[in-house]
Amino acid sequence: MTADFEADMTDPCAGSTVTFTNNSFGDITTYAWVFEGGDPATSDEENPVVTYETPGSYDVTLTVSNDVEEDETIMEGYITVMDLTASFEADEVDICDTEMIQFSSSTTCSEELQWTFEGGDPATSDEANPSVTYHTAGTYSVTLSAINGDNEVEVIEESYITVHNCTGIGSLALNKMRISPNPGDGNFQVNLPKAGNFEVQVYDIAGHIVYTTTLTSENNNLNISNLTDGIYVISANNGITQFKERVVIK
Incomplete structure (x- = not known):
């Protein structure tokens, strides 16, 4: 046997x-x-x-x-x-007001996530990788809770996000992508602060690429009016610098 x-x-x-x-x-x-x-x-x-x-x-x-x-x-x-664990990171932690940050979580054994974004819009989320816009200058904390039944682990990063008021000449706003009108009907002007070709990718709220194109500081019209109304993320990358901004089609 x-x-x-x-x-x-x-x-x-x-x-x-x-x-x-x-x-x-x-x-x-x-x-x-x-x-x-x-x-x-x-x-x-x-x-x-x-x-x-x-x-x-x-x-x-x-x-x-x-x-x-x-x-x-x-x-x-x-x-x-395996134990219940949680951690997160942001693609940027030092931004201008009205700029968007993409957060990503890493967990084990988690059945539910709860985010709290001090000073952010939205202020809370249950998504794995939420996008958050900060409208007001200041320093803000971020909290992520991972939950599995009666077990919960909480991660708090104090003073994690620094938001600057970028309205003055010579401020950080000179080195940021601006999209207008936003919200809009899907026909946007993308103002790129650097010369050269930028590969532009449009993501839906679930993180899927729904449109790609190439823009320059001179040829900067982005027409995605064929997409359904909602929130999208615009990413522009020239191989050296990447800009991201959230837009709303309505």
């Missing part, structure tokens, strides 16, 4: 249940399982279900036997239990 098994998952989140399937063959009459870190810790069932509450790496042992012989298989570190 030969002891053998598999699990329906080997990297569960803490609090998850794992179903083990016996793949042993031979004239077997008894099963003896040992689940390091599991609940139950042992079982005599043929196909047991085990819950893992604590993050870590755990062995699983199966011994099969009859009145004559037995065989044992030990899978070291077979189950890796």
